[in-house]
Amino acid sequence: MSRKPIEYADAAPEVRAVFDDIKRTRDVPDVNNFWKHLAHDPAGLERTWESLKQVMAPGALDPLTKELIYLAVSVTNGCGYCIASHGAAARKAGMSEAMFGELMGVVGMANATNRLANGYRVPIDKAFE
Amino acid sequence: MSRKPIEYADAAPEVRAVFDDIKRTRDVPDVNNFWKHLAHDPAGLERTWESLKQVMAPGALDPLTKELIYLAVSVTNGCGYCIASHGAAARKAGMSEAMFGELMGVVGMANATNRLANGYRVPIDKAFE
Amino acid sequence: MSRKPIEYADAAPEVRAVFDDIKRTRDVPDVNNFWKHLAHDPAGLERTWESLKQVMAPGALDPLTKELIYLAVSVTNGCGYCIASHGAAARKAGMSEAMFGELMGVVGMANATNRLANGYRVPIDKAFE
Amino acid sequence: MSRKPIEYADAAPEVRAVFDDIKRTRDVPDVNNFWKHLAHDPAGLERTWESLKQVMAPGALDPLTKELIYLAVSVTNGCGYCIASHGAAARKAGMSEAMFGELMGVVGMANATNRLANGYRVPIDKAFE
Amino acid sequence: MSRKPIEYADAAPEVRAVFDDIKRTRDVPDVNNFWKHLAHDPAGLERTWESLKQVMAPGALDPLTKELIYLAVSVTNGCGYCIASHGAAARKAGMSEAMFGELMGVVGMANATNRLANGYRVPIDKAFE
């Protein structure tokens, strides 16, 4: 049973507070479906948003690089929603089509060589310990 | 049965040619274990190296960003050898400890929210189609 | 090419026998799509059902706990059909919306920390050996 | 390059504060390796601990059920450290050997049927939508 | 944002060259969607096709066995497109419904026992080292 999204108009105050912070932080008129579905669990909604906000804030890595990493993980896991939403987020943060093509090339290659290393049972080089 | 690595001294000419190109391209005195184990399949060795060289060359994305993506995929897949070797490669390309901590934060978060999106069966927003 | 489901009316006797046992055991008027598709391979159908029936029977763990575990695995693997069917089964076995929210919190967290433990190459504590 | 764990004696004040809270909450004399390695990233350490503490607290699901779910995810992902540490945590929370055997039976079965549902391209039943 | 496929009529010369080789090699009137979407990255298109052509060519393993392996991996990863396209390719290469049922049985079993071996922390037998 898929649950209905919780819209702002129907949301409890603690959910609205999180929605407001997402809209302010991202400068968007409404939150995307992910948050509206997570809102059935207000504690999980707040925890996930606070963690995500902290993790994606500019730091030693810039926002675009962080979005590229997020997208690479989502592609590896095959999460359809996440590929769509973080693909959009990465483009908004500056990912060009050429960057996307190169990211996909690296993701494909890493997924292949991860299996080669495991399948051939390659021992870790001393230099990498 | 784990197979022995093939050392340069014992390698066939077509394997040596690939080893030489790896050493030249990366400016290293010897190739790492991955290639020595892959060398049992000379065609696979050459194909993998040529693809990897093309994929990791500087382009729209710089080498450090590509190594970060490679590492993020390897961590997501839990490939021990790849985490060790691409962790070293990322550091060589300029990854600081602060960058590594932030990368791990993004990778952890993406792996969590990938499951939330699937588990809550969130439909893709029209804006992301 | 997606194959058509095999309905009871069209099923061979050995398939009907399994369908009957599923309906009796679960007290349902018809089997769900999973079994109708599996029925193209009668031996696989019977083997899968017999194993599932044994695994999900009440024992040291109660049926609700077993359904929660089944759902947690399905969410981790991102199996859309299984999330839908075992989400329904877990609710039938007593999973409340609050339980579902907490399960998702644990699943998200476990998927995140699994990557942190691998990515940071954490050695196993002696106490856990 | 695997990094050294950060011991309490060498930890910065904000790391010590988290270590103290872990020890108090779990009533243990020292934190396990996971936290000592995470401590290289104090912000990630605190965020991960605060989230984990919230997620694993008793609620609609009891602590044992939560540990069983955590273990089931870790086994599905094949995270060696997490299987060892959460196996120990589940036993401490009351998991008997019989419960562990049944959990493994469910995890194995779910991982198998997840692939059957995907491979046979089974459409979701209307009753599960 | 999902990108539009690139049709032959609109393709650049280097993309057309790859499309022509795919059509010739597989003796098909048009390439399937996978290649039309990959064509946004001409370098990735050519690299992927050349690697695939080499990997799937008859050798020590015949084409049917290679398609069965490809399908088994795709089912394990839960890639919907790949299950559909390589399911069709395997049938074209000679996979009967009975073979498909047995393949699914092995894939399900391997996915189950992979978790049992990890979850029970089974050490590798000396005979397998």
Added chain:
Amino acid sequence: MSRKPIEYADAAPEVRAVFDDIKRTRDVPDVNNFWKHLAHDPAGLERTWESLKQVMAPGALDPLTKELIYLAVSVTNGCGYCIASHGAAARKAGMSEAMFGELMGVVGMANATNRLANGYRVPIDKAFE
């Protein structure tokens, strides 16, 4: 806590019966570690062995092809024990080094293109529905 393997001399009658059938079926003097660890759960031991015996028996697919598929899944999942044990089983069933190299080539390629199909959000061709 890793549990000790259960040796034949210490095994209960129902465990011995399974061990005897494994030894007879495979014509080996002793069972491998997997079964000795599974023996802590006699019901799971018997269920797993009976299913495995049925799945791996010669049928529409020959034993070597089945072992190749088992190995391909194990490599994809990165299960160290399973790669070692089924690598040995595949060799015993006739896998040559050339076959192994080609299998690894297909497994690597499938793992790469699975991500390309998902990441590029390729819709399924009508011909594959």
